[in-house]
Amino acid sequence: MILHLINDEKIVNRTIESYEAVLNNENVFIVFCNKGSGNFVPKFVRSRNNVIFYDEKCDRIERDFSDFNKIFIHLLDIRKINFVRKYIRHTPTIYWGIWGGDIYPTLLAGRGYQLFSPENSYLKRNKIKRNLLLLLNYYKIKSRKIEKFIHEKVDYIGGDDGDILLLKQYLGVSKKKFKSFAYPYDVILGEKLKQCRVDEQSKCILCGNSASYTNNQEYVLNFLKKMGVDSSYKVKMPLSYGGDKEYISLIIEKGKQYFGENYIPILDFLPLNQYNQLFIDARICIYGSWRQEAFGNIIIALYLGSKIFMSKNNPLTGSLKELGFSLFIIEEATQESFFEPLSELDKEKNRELIIDLYSLERRQQLIMQYFSDRD
Template identity: 30%
Template sequence: MAESLDIIHLCEDEKFINLAIEQFEFCFPGQNIFYVIPNSLDEKLKHVSQSDFVIITNQEHLILIISSLPKGAIIILHSLSPRFYNFVIHLPESLTVVWLCFGFEIYKDPIYFNDRVLLDKLTLRKFPLRKVSVKESIKEKVRPFYRLFNQKLPLSKKEYKQKALKRINYLGSSFKEEFDQISKMINQRKNYFSFWYFPIEIIVEIDKPFIFPKTNMLIGNSGFNTMNHLDVFHKIKRYHLDNMNIIVPLNYGKPEYIEYLLIEGERIFQNKFNPLLSFMDLHVYNSVLNSVGVAIFNNKRQQAIGNTIALLWFGSKIFLSEKNSFYHYLKRIGIIVFCYESELNEKSFSKFLSLEEIEHNRRILLKELNKEHLGKLLKEQILKINK
């Protein structure tokens, strides 16, 4: 009989945590506890489904449970929220900590990442980014020296985060290229832990046929400036679009950015510009994606992964930035995908994928991302940690 494990999860109330619950319970039934911090003061869960192994908690309660954690427990952090820092810092060294990185922890922190590199020229010029104040920068640099004379000086947010990061044993990401990038930015080398929240069966109906002919193109997946829509608009504005409509999902993001894109998109493309401004359920949205022949994602870091996988499955020709780690992952596993910077031109833009190329991409996606394969990989990694 296999040894029973104690897998302790810490997460916030996010929709896709249910998918993590499903995967971990599929591999290790009855061996998981999910401690969930609600997003609202009424301490009710909005997204995560209630069950016997889902426990609502808060920062104070987390500290109290540390002493009762089983000796060989494996701690899984679903993101590294600031609300987790104190818990992580106080964990016994005997416990293994796995951080499943969401990306925001590093990419939205100017201490670790200069987000100017995420924006193309036009977007950066029109929508300049945040800056760390000189005052805050000086305070962070002086604080360690000041502590030499005042040991009671509390840790700053930066110091708390650094201390929490040092306590982590494994860094989890969907693919190795992103793991390497995050490791470089935090200047720490962790063990690699591979985890996908979304198996291919969750993203698309794998038995549903793809549509021909495809009459639309798609730019980006949201109304955030990191998608660099303006630069794409100006790169393709003189292409012969013929009967192709331009779909631009803008149903969430930054309001002032979305407003500007609506004006600029209509000015450049007129009646071919088709922004999506309302939320759709997954079935309806996938029907829209199934009509797309060409999709352009000019984001410089991993974003829109679910959209990209769905579009590849439906037979779209995808252009991704060479600065995006996801582009390099797809190329490594053999997916037919194209470089935004060097391969997007009017000729390549007008030639869609062949049936053979679409079927090639589907075979690879199904092999790499099917639920059974991901479950096997998850089980192997957890059992290896538990040795």
């Protein structure tokens, strides 16, 4: 039996469905929700027989978990560590699936890993606040508890190879690895959009996936200006979640300053089908993160045939290139190479790799390989 510890997030319903499709009746999901006070109400995850909604502020679980021989922690945080410390009295095998947000802000940034480009407004605006937090030792205390748990309790780590390598370099973490991913391309796109390709006549550039500070939006806008993007192009930038109002306003102001009405911030949260349409219209996609981020977006863009630019500072860039994907480096781009269309050969290669590595069938094979107790 597998006990999953997972947050109340948009992708969790399909995660549950993937595991149940392969290992039916062998999973229980503890869903952590409501970071605020009062009674918790799940925002995304649907109620099921094998789902337990949990809030440590309303801690009333009365169950023996000793029959679970595997625990899968989807995104490691203090709440899940506290849960394991309180409820798990035996010694199951513990798997940790990295999401990205669980290693960069706390574990790596505190040890000197650079997340923000120099022109990032968040870096400037929050400098005093961040220095005070460091002075109070907040991040260090938090990371010590997480590091201790990783070293003492975690048996397997799954995620991007670049993330796992950073854990070894910065924290000395060396654990057995398992393969896992959260974004099967065919589930995200559906049958109709699977048949689509990027519109090669489009003059639309899609930038990033959210208003998160680590998207380094100003870094991307400066890059586009340097590349000579003119008024014949539309620059679209999803800003519907992450960040804060002041930060988003600063990004929009710079986008309008550089590209006028051709800069289009996407401020409304779009249904998945509408969001996927953005990729079909985007011949070029830019991801300025210096950390593993927007993986699902990148998978879809590669499958549909977009030309993708990523930062050399992002470990995911190296991982994808090692797998054979054709993508381009922001810091190495020239005006000539930027506007040159992606070749049909490279499009087909990227598409075939996505089908081989990031399909629902592949995900289910990996679940069976690493989590089944069947002979």
